[in-house]
Amino acid sequence: MIIFEATNGSLIHRIDPRVRVAAACAFAAVVCLSHRLVALEIALAAALGLVVLGRLSIVSILGRIKALNLFILVIVLLLPLFIPGEPAIRISGLTWTREGLHRAGLIALRANIIMLAMICLLATMEPAHLGFALRKLGVPEKLTHVLLFMIRYVELFHQEYHRLRDALRLRAFRPACNRHTFRTFGYIVGLLLVRSMDRAQRVLDAMKCRGFHGRLYVLAPFRFTPADAAFALLAAGLVILLSWIQLR
């Protein structure tokens, strides 16, 4: 399970993380509030532009977007049933309205645009840099620590869960819908929680032994370069353009 792909040295990868985080947030906010198709088309073009600039692999992007779109599919199927308007499709008593389909389409488009931008701008930096950038932008220290440690340890718990599951399989456990299964899964979840607590305590102890006093430092300091300024200006321009189209 790889969340972050930090190294390929493309233009996007070299932009200051602070600029990228701020740009991603502003872009996502304005796309969320856009209802006009023109604005969303421009935003989509911008997001695709980021994919090209970031030299990201199409296969991995499709993999990430697939999960989101399974969820979106449910909305697209259900929403048009409940929004009144001109009937568009009728199948055995169920009516999907034109207005509903339009609304669902907008949601699907917006979600994919934002997801693409996040993949290009945020998933392309070191987790530690993301944490550091968030802190520089005023996010509380504790929240960024939670984020960083989650990124570091989610993989470890994933492995732990697999070990427990293998141990069950080796003793011929087969999940079914019965009390034995529920109890067993209860034990597993409980054990994972207890083990995580213990490990968290040990990691904190080890960190204290190395002088940790509530602050994480980053080895590579950020430098704000002309390229960063240019990127920030472009992003700001795009956000203003999209807002203007919406408010016109």
Place this chain on the structure above:
Amino acid sequence: MNEPLIQLRGVQFSYSPEAPVLDGVDLSLRPWERIGLIGPIGCGKTTLLHLVVGLLAPTAGTVWAFGKTRTGESDFREVRLRAGLVFQYADDQLFCPTVIEDVAFGPLNLGKTADEARSIAHETLQLVGMGGFEERITYRLSGGQKRLVSLATVLAMHPDVLLLDEPTSALDAESKTRVGDILRRLNLAMIIVSHEHDFVRDLTTRIVNMNGGRLIEES
């Protein structure tokens, strides 16, 4: 100039009143001394190390270290910088994405600049024979490599005393020899906790046996 660096005086400790783990322990570590602490699993060896650096507090007795008696958290903060504890499981010790970040974590906490921390980390990795591993992903290293890196994370703080908790557990023979060679080259006072008699006997100046919550000097 033969004042001990660390001294435990009548230290008692228990997780529950019925079962004391340490029952009046006295131990002195003098400069350049290397003590091997041997005993069966679960006899309180790790507990003793955690008491020395203040991760646990004794129920009775005192911990004296580097010139004064240590009681509160702020007291022990200084002890932890001068007495480096290497944990038994490297996975508990290493938490940064890359090796260099993990080794530089301690120096950064000590107030070094990023450049200083980086160069200290490079030197320390060279010292433990892990030069060239700087940018590797920590959790993808092998068990032996993780052990050497976790040793480096502690050495990078330039401690006066090294506390090692089972430095050879779950290592193959070759990695064991490597760890042993590195420890032998270091000019530091040490307490090595282990249940491997041969390894410890070979490295230390005296051996202390732990049993039933007490220490017995081996002649």
